[in-house]
Amino acid sequence: GAGVSQSPSNKVTEKGKDVELRCDPISGHTALYWYRQSLGQGLEFLIYFQGNSAPDKSGLPSDRFSAERTGGSVSTLTIQRTQQEDSAVYLCASSLALNSGAYEQYFGPGTRLTVT
Amino acid sequence: GNSVTQMEGPVTLSEEAFLTINCTYTATGYPSLFWYVQYPGEGLQLLLKATKADDKGSNKGFEATYRKETTSFHLEKGSVQVSDSAVYFCALSDLTGGGNKLTFGTGTQLKVEL
Numbered sequence: 001g002a003g004v005s006q007s008p009s010n011k012v013t014e015k016g017k018d019v020e021l022r023c024d025p026i027s028g029h030t031a032l033y034w035y036r037q038s039l040g041q042g043l044e045f046l047i048y049f050q051g052n053s054a055p056d057k058s059g060l061p062s063d064r065f066s067a068e069r070t071g072g073s074v075s076t077l078t079i080q081r082t083q084q085e086d087s088a089v090y091l092c093a094s095s096l097a098l099n100s101g102a103y104e105q106y107f108g109p110g111t112r113l114t115v116t
Numbered sequence: 117g118n119s120v121t122q123m124e125g126p127v128t129l130s131e132e133a134f135l136t137i138n139c140t141y142t143a144t145g146y147p148s149l150f151w152y153v154q155y156p157g158e159g160l161q162l163l164l165k166a167t168k169a170d171d172k173g174s175n176k177g178f179e180a181t182y183r184k185e186t187t188s189f190h191l192e193k194g195s196v197q198v199s200d201s202a203v204y205f206c207a208l209s210d211l212t213g214g215g216n217k218l219t220f221g222t223g224t225q226l227k228v229e230l
Contacts, residue, residue: 003149031216043205043220091160095216105218107152107160 002026004108006092012114013082020076021111025094033095033105034067038088046090049075051097063064082115089113117142122206122221129196129228137191137224139180139206147208149173149182150218155202157170163191163204196228 005024013019025032034046045059049069061065064082069075079086089112093105122139129135141147142159151163151173164173169184178193189206 003165029132033217035218042222043207043218045217050216050219059217093160093218104162104165105216109159 004092004094004106006090006108006111008111010112010114011107012116015115016081018078018080019082019113020078021090021113023075023077023092023094023108024077025073025092026106028096030072030097031093031095032069033093033107034075034077035091035093036088037110041088041091041110043091046077079113082113084115087113087115093097118147118208118210118219120206120208120219120221122192122224124189125203125223125225127226129226131198131228131230132195133228135191135193135196135200135226137204137206139189139191139221141187141189141206142206143187143208143210144212147210149180150207150209151178151180151189151191152205152207152220153202154223156185160205196226198228199227199228201226223230 007022030051032049036044036046043100047067048056064080067077089110092108095105119142123141141222148167150165152160153162153163164175169182172181178190180191203223203225205223207218209216209218
């Protein structure tokens, strides 16, 4: 079946602009995660959605970052007023529900964001 | 909080050499442990996992054993191939604090040469 897909694959934006990154999880996966992979910080958790529960936003680095998940499926990560330090690869992952015991997260190919 | 420490890279080996990549962790609860691999130009893929103490995860000739007493999950392979060249990430998932977010190590780059 189809894996996790992300768009765009690459995004170049000017400092100060807003960007939206999209993630389509694997069908039937109720949990969705965003991570960031950067040279200086490695792989960092950003935000997590599980079904209809309130998202875990504990990893968002600033209030310029937000994410939503519509209809329990597609998710959009928005970065407002981008800064150069936001340049990174943004990874999305999805998994089955927690209490199923299936902890494996499947990752998308990522969106490479470059802020100039 | 949770953290994962893995050996610095890059690690350069000759084909058919034995591989060990060390990984230790700190967790507030009882975590599940994972090794993810990122091949050049590709996304992260789960390589193997273990969910309780003394479990051994294995895949593609790689193995790692969940050692609670030493809080370790070292990755091993008896005979590496050029195709194993990639970046390897050790990670943990701890449900104690709620959620299933992964905490990653910094990654170890492996280069296998002929």
